[in-house]
Amino acid sequence: MLLASTLKIISGGQTGADRAALDWAIVHQVDHGGWCPRGRKAEDGIINARYKLTETPSSKYSQRTEWNVRDSDGTVIFSISPEIFAGTLLTVESAQKYQKPYIHVCKQLTDINPVSQLQLFISNFGIVNLNVAGPRASNEPEVYQFVKEILDRAFLPYTIYL
Template sequence: MNSRQINRIIAGGQTGVDRAAFDFALENEIEIGGFIPKNRRAEDGRISEKYKNLVETETENPAERTKLNVKMADATLILSHGELTGGSHLTKKFAEKYQKPFLHLDLSVLTIAQATEKTRRWIASADYKNLNVAGPRASEDAKIYQKARDFFRELLS
């Protein structure tokens, strides 16, 4: 996959998958964007200013930014270990409600190679340019940040 197929990675700034997506994007000169809770709130405190082009919502309620990010993206990619819960499940529900394409990758079942191949085919099938990325926060899955980083690294190779 050529990184230029994706123009922008959108996420809500939370620890875990969101940060892995942002860090990957910054390291590979892919634009980031999206809505984040008021006061740049995340479970580890204030979301770093190194993450530019993020718009604070009117409230600290994470559901608000989740909905807005799904709506603004061409499609949503959800990474997890197992079934979707919490905010990840809400992301899927918003994608269904607003009839936005989404792909859920259960990384406890798929290898990184399988997940990246599936994602490459999915992105190429509809030429998605603005990709919302979601998944569990670090406190819900301590291993998801690194697994997501490994996934994105393989996706670009």
């Protein structure tokens, strides 16, 4: 059984996948947090203070990415395209470095049910602090809606029986 009320969403506040997870958490009163770059920097400007994020000492995105992986129990990477690149690739490398479990949930890989994939990942690894990562909105504009849809289907109405 997965309970959203026992979950904490960790994310860096960038547009796209990060922001979708944080917005989902706020709407559903799920605890959230994470690291963001110094100055609360994102591609659309300064990250809104409503997101409970802590600034890293560096303004570089890479420090935020690594620290969110390090401080979570596991990472889900959402994307529309199967290719992983740029900051998302750094997320994978950080998960490997810190020996943290991670999963890639991709909309274009239709042979796998993304909701079941996420539920099993969280259940199998006992994830409480879930780092959510993926492309920024300028790279994959559709990822925001995809993240919210999968989180809704995985956790609402808050109890899912596997």
